[in-house]
Amino acid sequence: MSTKASKAKTSPERKRPEVVSxxxxxxxxxxxxxLAGARVVPADxxxxxxxxxxxxxxxxxxxxxxxxxxxPDVPRAPLPSGCTVVLARVPPAEPLSVPTVVVRRGAxxxxxxxxxxxxxxxxxxxxxxxxxxxxxxxELLEGTGYPGLASVxxxxxxxxxxxxxxxxxxxxxxxxxxxxxxxxxxxxGRARGHGPAxxxxxxxxxxxxxxxxxxxxxxSDTVGVIVVWRPPPPDPDQFAxxxxxxxxxxxxxxxxxxxxxxEARLRGELIEELLAGEAVNRDSLVRxxxxxxxxxxxxxxxxxxxxxxxxxxxxxxxxxxxxxxxxQQAQATIGLSWPLSLxxxxxxxLLCLLPPTPEELRExxxxxxxxxxxxxxxxxxxxxxxxxxGLALTLAVSRFTPDADRLGAALEEARLALSIGERxxxxxxxxxxxxTGTYKxxxxxxxxxxxELARFYEQTLAPLVHxxxxxxxxxVGTLSTYLGHDGNLAATANTLYTHRHTVRYRLDRxxxxxxxxxxxxxxxxxxxxxxxxxxLLGKRVAxxxxxxxx
Numbered sequence: 001m002s003t004k005a006s007k008a009k010t011s012p013e014r015k016r017p018e019v020v021s022x023x024x025x026x027x028x029x030x031x032x033x034x035l036a037g038a039r040v041v042p043a044d045x046x047x048x049x050x051x052x053x054x055x056x057x058x059x060x061x062x063x064x065x066x067x068x069x070x071x072p073d074v075p076r077a078p079l080p081s082g083c084t085v086v087l088a089r090v091p092p093a094e095p096l097s098v099p100t101v102v103v104r105r106g107a108x109x110x111x112x113x114x115x116x117x118x119x120x121x122x123x124x125x126x127x128x129x130x131x132x133x134x135x136x137x138x139e140l141l142e143g144t145g146y147p148g149l150a151s152v153x154x155x156x157x158x159x160x161x162x163x164x165x166x167x168x169x170x171x172x173x174x175x176x177x178x179x180x181x182x183x184x185x186x187x188x189g190r191a192r193g194h195g196p197a198x199x200x201x202x203x204x205x206x207x208x209x210x211x212x213x214x215x216x217x218x219x220s221d222t223v224g225v226i227v228v229w230r231p232p233p234p235d236p237d238q239f240a241x242x243x244x245x246x247x248x249x250x251x252x253x254x255x256x257x258x259x260x261x262x263e264a265r266l267r268g269e270l271i272e273e274l275l276a277g278e279a280v281n282r283d284s285l286v287r288x289x290x291x292x293x294x295x296x297x298x299x300x301x302x303x304x305x306x307x308x309x310x311x312x313x314x315x316x317x318x319x320x321x322x323x324x325x326x327x328q329q330a331q332a333t334i335g336l337s338w339p340l341s342l343x344x345x346x347x348x349x350l351l352c353l354l355p356p357t358p359e360e361l362r363e364x365x366x367x368x369x370x371x372x373x374x375x376x377x378x379x380x381x382x383x384x385x386x387x388x389x390g391l392a393l394t395l396a397v398s399r400f401t402p403d404a405d406r407l408g409a410a411l412e413e414a415r416l417a418l419s420i421g422e423r424x425x426x427x428x429x430x431x432x433x434x435x436t437g438t439y440k441x442x443x444x445x446x447x448x449x450x451x452e453l454a455r456f457y458e459q460t461l462a463p464l465v466h467x468x469x470x471x472x473x474x475x476v477g478t479l480s481t482y483l484g485h486d487g488n489l490a491a492t493a494n495t496l497y498t499h500r501h502t503v504r505y506r507l508d509r510x511x512x513x514x515x516x517x518x519x520x521x522x523x524x525x526x527x528x529x530x531x532x533x534x535x536l537l538g539k540r541v542a543x544x545x546x547x548x549x550x
Contacts, residue, residue, distance in 0.1 A: 024051050024119050026085055026099060029068065032115035037104035041091045045099035049084050053236045054116050062233045068101075070113065075100055087116070120236075129240040132156055136248035140255075146172035149248050153226070156241045160229040163249060166200055166222070167325050168192065171249075180229055183208075200225065214242040216249045223253055267292055267344040271351050274408040275415075282405040294342040295355050299402035301373035302410035304418045305330075305350035305380075305395040307388060308427045317348070317391065326350075326387050333383040337376055350393075353407060356400075366400040370432070373397050377430045392428035396421055399433055416440055423536050439532055446536050453533050460530025463513040465539060475513070476531075478506045482518070483528050 027047035029035060052066040063081035070087040077096060079086065086092070086100040103112055135156070139148035146163050150172035154161040160175035168188045176184070191203035200222055204213045212232045216224035226242055226249070228234070234242055270288055289296040307326070309315040317323065323345060330350060331343045342353040354373050356362060361369055377395040384393055396418035401410040413433040420439045421431035433440070446453045464475045478496060482503070485491040493500045507518055514530075516523035 025049060026051065026101075028119055029085070029101065029116055032119055034107055034111040034115040035101065035103065038107075039102050039104075041100040041102060042095070049099060051085050051120065054113065054120055055080070064233070065235045068116065070109075072109075087112070128156075128237045129244055132241045132244040133247075136244055140248060140251060146249070146252060147174070149245060149252065150174045153228075153241060153245045157228055157230065157238050162227040163216075163224065163245075164188075164203075164227065165224045165253075167321060168199060168203055168225075169325065169328075171224070176229070183211075184227065187211075212238065212242070214246060216246045216253075218250060218253070224249060263292060264344065267342060268346050271342075271344055271346055271353075271411070275411050282403075285404055285407075289342060289353075292342065293340065294353065295340040295357055296342070296353060296404045296407065298356055299400065299404055300341075300353040300355040300407055300410065301370055301400050302398040302407065302414040303350075303352040303354065303373065303377055303395055304411065304414040305352075305377075305393055306348065306418060306422070307350075308392045308394060308422075309390070310392050310427060311390075322388065326384060329384050329387040330380060333380050334376060337379070350395075351411070353410075366402070369400040370397065370434070373400075374430060374432055381428070381430065394418065394421060394427050395430045397430065397432045416443065419443065420536070423538065425535075438529065439536065442529065442532050442536055446533075450537075454537060457530060457533040457537055457539070460514060460516065460526050461534045461539075464510060465534065467509075467513055473506075475506055475510050476534075478503060479510055479518075479527060480531055482507065483524070483531070487518075487524075 025047060026040070026045065026049040029051060030038065030040070030047075050066045051068045053064045054068050054070065055061055055064055057069050057071045057075075057080070059080075061080060065082045066084045067080070067082050068085040068087055069075075069080055069083045072089075074090055075086045075088040075092045075096060077094070079096065079098065084098055086096060086098055087103065088100055089103050091102050092100055132152075135152045136149055139152055142148065144151075150161045150163050151174050154175040160173075160177070160180055162173040162176065162184060163171045165171050168191060170184075173181075173184075187203060187206060187208060191199050191206060200215075204215055204222075204225055210229060210231050212226075212228040212230050212234050214226040214228070214234070215222045216226060226245055228238065228242065230238060233239075266288070270285070270292070286295075286297045307317045307323075309317070327343070327345045327350070330352075334341050334343050334352060334354070338354045338358060340355060340357040342351075344351050354376065356364065356369050358372070361372055364372070374397050377397055381393055381395065396414045396416075398410040398413035398417070401407055417431045417433040417436050417440075420436050420443050421427075421429065423443070424439075436443075442453065461476065464479065467473060468475055474496075478492070481495050482489075482492045485495065489500050489503055493503045496503065510527075511517050514527065516527055518524050518527060
């Protein structure tokens with residue numbers, strides 16, 4: 001069963017019958033005071049004709065089962081679907097297929113409709129609503145959540161029930177067959193194809209046979225949908241149950257939201273203190289983390305992540321519905337392999353503290369814990385691609401910090417690695433602090449004194465970049481490949497698909513333009529740092545394919 005999972009801006013209009021009921025008969029209706037003196041046409045009509053609901057004559061009204069339809073003027077065919085009795089002031093001009101109750105002269109419509117509604121409600125809708133309300137209240141008090149509410153609703157309507165949130169993630173489901181589960185998954189998939197801004201509306205309005213979809217209304221918009229495996233529209237009993245279930249779901253959602261906001265605030269305050277480098281008492285930190293379900297007593301690895309739009313550089317992701325769903329997915333994915341971890345979204349970043357709580361890591365070395373955390377980060381990338389379609393998640397992993405009171409340093413390492421990775425174009429990838437190497441030293445210079453790093457670049461790599469741009473050569477690429485192969489000429493030539501003499505010529509040209517001899521250790525170090533400075537400064541040279549070169 002899919003568990004994909006946001007708030008719809010508008011809720012589709014739905015028509016409701018004026019009154020819902022559980023049922024009565026024609027004889028029961030004729031006994032109400034306001035219908036005293038009424039006559040039935042034809043006079044020999046069956047008094048046991050069932051009546052379950054009351055509605056007004058309206059060509060746009062949805063069909064109802066066993067309804068009494070009130071006509072303000074002369075009743076006429078065709079009658080609404082499901083009509084079993086007609087209520088009118090005058091008899092029909094032509095015989096109808098169902099009995100007509102002709103109200104006595106002078107009887108006010110308000111009294112007639114009120115008395116008929118009272119008879120129907122006493123036998124069904126109001127009684128059914130009260131029964132459902134009582135049962136749902138019990139589930140809310142016992143804290144069984146959406147699964148408990150869905151189970152009660154399934155028993156009341158005698159069919160499978162699913163409760164979906166505003167992104168069509170399944171909050172609870174009960175009583176479904178495999179084929180029904182597949183049908184629901186397919187419908188959710190089609191609705192999501194409309195885009196995140198309109199996902200709930202298309203699902204509710206989609207044509208699906210044998211499925212009642214009942215919106216869950218919040219204070220100002222639709223916050224979810226109830227799905228029942230019964231042919232629409234709901235009969236009065238079902239409507240009463242679904243109305244009460246919608247109210248119960250709204251209350252459960254409000255309780256969940258309050259709890260999550262409180263926990264998020266506490267997590268945010270804890271992580272904010274760590275990020276700010278404030279001195280945090282170890283015992284206090286461990287205790288506060290445990291109250292949030294995390295065990296940081298043995299230290300942790302820090303992971304920071306940021307969502308990017310690959311098509312719009314610098315775009316800030318502000319869709320709270322999408323962010324909430326993404327964080328829920330991240331918490332679920334991390335929680336599977338890293339119990340007692342801390343996962344939070346703060347100031348546009350995903351923050352994770354992964355303690356060595358998995359059994360297999362309790363006696364592991366720091367390197368093994370870091371490797372496991374990197375694997376978890378890669379797994380998170382894969383798990384959240386469908387959660388944030390069109391966006392890229394970049395994650396940075398710190399070294400393992402065994403001291404709880406030094407976790408601020410771990411978060412700082414992850415922050416530095418993330419910044420470096422983004423500068424190097426590693427969007428949508430996992431970057432570890434260890435692999436940043438000398439970049440982290442240069443990045444500090446770049447952050448504090450960018451002009452100094454720019455001058456160093458101008459003194460080392462800039463002449464090569466300008467030459468490549470002017471003559472369409474590949475001196476920068478050759479230098480990078482040569483240094484990457486530790487000065488191995490043959491390996492460089494193989495990688496570049498060119499002859500060693502060509503590589504040697506280019507190296508000589510590099511020395512001529514930069515004034516640095518790549519065969520000398522100090523000069524080679526300067527050129528290597530110049531490459532890194534170029535990347536941190538965002539300088540790029542168009543790559544060329546040597547196989548297409550003359």
